[in-house]
Amino acid sequence: MKKIVAMLLLMMPVLAFAQDMNPVKWTFTSKKVNATTYEVHATATIESGWHLYAQEAGEGPVPTTFTFAKNPLAPAQGKTSEVGKLHKAFDKNFNSELKYYENTVTFVQKVTVKGKAVTKVKGSVEFMVCDDHQCLPPTSVDFAVNVGGK
Numbered sequence: 347m348k349k350i351v352a353m354l355l356l357m358m359p360v361l362a363f364a365q366d367m368n369p370v371k372w373t374f375t376s377k378k379v380n381a382t383t384y385e386v387h388a389t390a391t392i393e394s395g396w397h398l399y400a401q402e403a404g405e406g407p408v409p410t411t412f413t414f415a416k417n418p419l420a421p422a423q424g425k426t427s428e429v430g431k432l433h434k435a436f437d438k439n440f441n442s443e444l445k446y447y448e449n450t451v452t453f454v455q456k457v458t459v460k461g462k463a464v465t466k467v468k469g470s471v472e473f474m475v476c477d478d479h480q481c482l483p484p485t486s487v488d489f490a491v492n493v494g495g496k
Contacts, residue, residue, distance in 0.1 A: 406440030464495035
């Protein structure tokens with residue numbers, strides 16, 4: 347309960363300004379690995395002073411979470427991996443050791459393409475960012491990336 351109250355207190359000063367603040371910019375691309383395997387890359391560019399929580403962030407903040415829409419032509423393979431400099435630090439506001447990224451991180455999901463036609467991998471990413479004084483409410487971003495074809 348204390349962690350929930352702490353998170354709400356951290357978020358209160360920015361609730362009125364949250365719509366104007368957007369310290370994370372996302373880009374979504376695909377990379378062909380071989381004839382049937384593609385990687386979907388979701389790259390977060392994080393403004394200086396802010397940090398984005400890992401998929402397994404620790405107890406307290408909302409972790410970065412990817413949800414992929416079912417696509418029988420391009421099913422996901424395994425878990426989404428993280429490529430970046432992972433930081434681990436104790437956060438007194440959440441009273442927990444947390445894992446997060448600063449500056450940039452790329453999340454990679456492998457998919458296997460069935461058939462020769464171009465198809466889309468669609469989904470969303472939910473994430474939360476904080477700086478030394480405040481946290482913004484969790485945000486969700488939708489994405490769609492082409493895979494397959496020539």
